[in-house]
Amino acid sequence: MLPGARRPDPARPGRAQGLHPVVAIEMTRIGVVRNPKSHGNRLHPPGPAPDGVILVEPFGRDALRTELETFARDGLDLLVIDGGDGTVRDVISLLPHTFGENLPMLAVLPSGKTNVLAIDLGTPDDWRLEEALIAARRAEPTVKSRPPLRVTWADGHRPCLQGFFFGVGAPVKATTLAQRVHKVGFFHNLAVAVTIVTAALRAVFGGSRDEWREGVPAKIALDGEAQPEGERFAVLATALKRLPFGVMPFGAPREGLKMLDIDAPPRRLLKAFPMVLSGKVVPALEGLGYRRRDPREISLAGGAPFVLDGEVFEGGELTIGLGPSLRFLVG
Known part of the structure; x- marks a missing residue:
């Protein structure tokens, strides 16, 4: 969840100073949701928002x-999300309940530990608020569209969640492992690499009763259409096109919802794992x-519990x- 709690400027000016109209939208009303505890x-604690930009924590x-x-x-014309994937998930999960269908343009500042969405969008690693505001001033800013995954519970007692990377089974274990990896000082793509390699080694070389x-x-x-029943080693889903290190477990980059479904226990994992990550079509x-x-x-x-953008949630009867x-x- 997002820490802090402040609204530095309670007055909301009508126009952000220094910004000019751009094609199709006048980005004159800009808000920033910042997670000061993101990695x-x-x-590198950022400074205050420029005049006319409303910052909340x-x-x-x-x-x-x-x-x-x-x-x-x-x-609001532009909503800047300053945090990692979890911060993005929390914000976009609430958009349907707050903005309805009148959604603002979004910008993501990659200040988290992994920033998978920013990698997919091609946002520079060092993109800060100043760069986002410069991009907003351009006559023809670069804009990319991505549909999020929407996860809903059949009981209807919990609000839907929106994010970009869903997993059940091994991904939940990997999330716990990644949290330990972060504690020893590995972040960003290095953290992803260490997590993938460690999880793969456990799954490949662990005994038949190994938890992995x-x-x-x-x-x-x-x-x-019902699928064959049985235990799953992993169920993954995403709407992203590009993942860290160019891995392609869902196959070639393409639009839409993509899924990878792996039986348990995984068969011939040492040989299959590289083929799955390569994205190649291997019958x-x-x-x-x-x-x-x-x-x-x-x-x-x-x-079974599931993970959505780096956080584990209670399972149930779900629709994704x-x-x-x-x-x-993005620029």
Whole structure:
């Protein structure tokens, strides 16, 4: 969750100073949601926002929702998210409940530990608020669209979540491992590499009873069609096109919802793992229990916890689909 809780400038000016109209949208009302405890912001604390730009640092989901409701009520052209993937997930999960269909342009400052969304968008590693404001002034700024994953519970008692990388099974274990990796000082792509390699070694060379080879119960239906039952080593889904280090577990980059479904225990993992990550179409993988799919909607039951953009959540009867596309200012 987002720490801190302040609104440095309670007055909301009508026009951000120094900004000029751009094609299709006049980015005159700009808000920033900053996570001061994100890795990058702790290492290099940013200064105050420029005059006319409203900066908030809400603590917790309720405070974040309140700030976003204020932004939506007063009107916003550009919402800058200054944090990592978890901060992005928290913000975009609340957009349908605060802005409705009148979504602002978004910009992501990659100040987290991994910044997978920023990698996919091609946002420079050192992109800061100043660069985002310069991009907003351009006559023809570079904008990319990405639909987020939307995760909903069948019981309807919890609000939906939106993010960009979903996982069940091994990804949940890998998330716990990644948190330990971060504690010993590995971040960004190096953290991703250490996590992938360590998890792969455990899964390949661990014994038959090793926890990394164990599956989780999962009942899956794709677009309403039930899939063979059984335990899963991993179920992954994303709407991103590009992942760190160029790995392509979902196959060649393409639009839409993409899924990788792996049986447990994973068969011939030492040989299959490189082929899966390469993105190559290898017919033998299907027979070994490694299935790539492009569904419109995934129904998942079994109760296993899942990870969404770096945080583990309680499982249940879930539906994973795509939310409306979000527009990101990237340069």
